[in-house]
Amino acid sequence: MAEDRLVMAFESSADETSVAIVKNGHEIVSLETATQIKSHQRFGGIVPEVASRHHIEQVTVLADAALTDAGMTYDDLTAIAVTQGPGLVGALLIGVTAAKTIAWAHQLPLVPVIHLAGHISAANFVEPIQYPALALMVSGGHTELVLMRSEYEYLVIGDTRDDAAGECYDKVGRTMGLQYPSGKTLDEMAHRGTPTYDLPRAMLHEDNFDFSFSGLKSAVINLMHNAEQRGEQVNLDNLAASFQDAVVEVLVTKTQRALTEYPVKSFIVAGGVAANQGLRDGLTEMMQHFPKTRFIPVPIALAGDNGAMIGAAGDIAYRHGKRADLTLNANPALEFDYLDD
């Protein structure tokens, strides 16, 4: 029997420092995460310098904890994986530097991972992704439809022209006076409300798989401002429900179109916004039209940024021979075509 692969993975692209040990790409042996959300909340978004400082404080502590939890030493590991990008450059650098140092000190292969592949690979913790596969990657920074003909081929067939879905949630939430990040709160409000406000669904009827959310964001902001000027009360739960309906309708409709054009064996929804209950429900219903396609929503606990997903993607990259040496640098604008290097 082949020996188990044990990948230690580092994630530090935004406001979570996270280290995991993942076995054979689909089993979480240990996962240690430190969130910094509280430090950023009073600023209404991530402050890059504050993020870097927290990552520095946490990264080695979490690596030690991940080993202790797993009952392992560095000698047990097969490889070190790390998020190279995209994300905040100063934040990424902390994970990259920690991973390089550990890989060098313990003579382990160093495997760079694109954060977005990490989000998608988290589906492997549920069941093995069957290829070809399609993923809807919805996070704070990205909204993409990604076609994978095999496990290490990522083709972006749809992308946002402006804001990402999560970014739109956070900006709309801010206008409503909610704390950052407001996706989860808006999701809960939406379930209490009724969609009574008429909001735009951008690019719904265009013959492509692209998205646009800035018009929707502006529509909500204008509605709030106009009501304030007229001294009218806005029912925030109803507005949240109307907003969520618009986001979900666009995401579900475009995904359905992509699945019709590209028949796949697995469909994955991943990224922080994949935790959204309205989206999960909408996709589940839509998937009834595709009985031959397995629907794999990433577990809510693994939808947001975490080291385990980087371990899952790192295992795939490791098996495909992706390696970095000690010149590896963080790349805040990393895209899927980095695989061609």
Ligand code: KG4
């Ligand atoms: O993937 P992620 O943790 O970080 C990025 O890579 O961007 O995603 C964070 C985003 C935030 O914008 C947050 O508001 C959003 O995911 N989010 C949600 C929900 N939970 C988190 N958006 C909508 N509904 C949710 N339940």
Ligand code: ZN
């Ligand atoms: Zn992310």
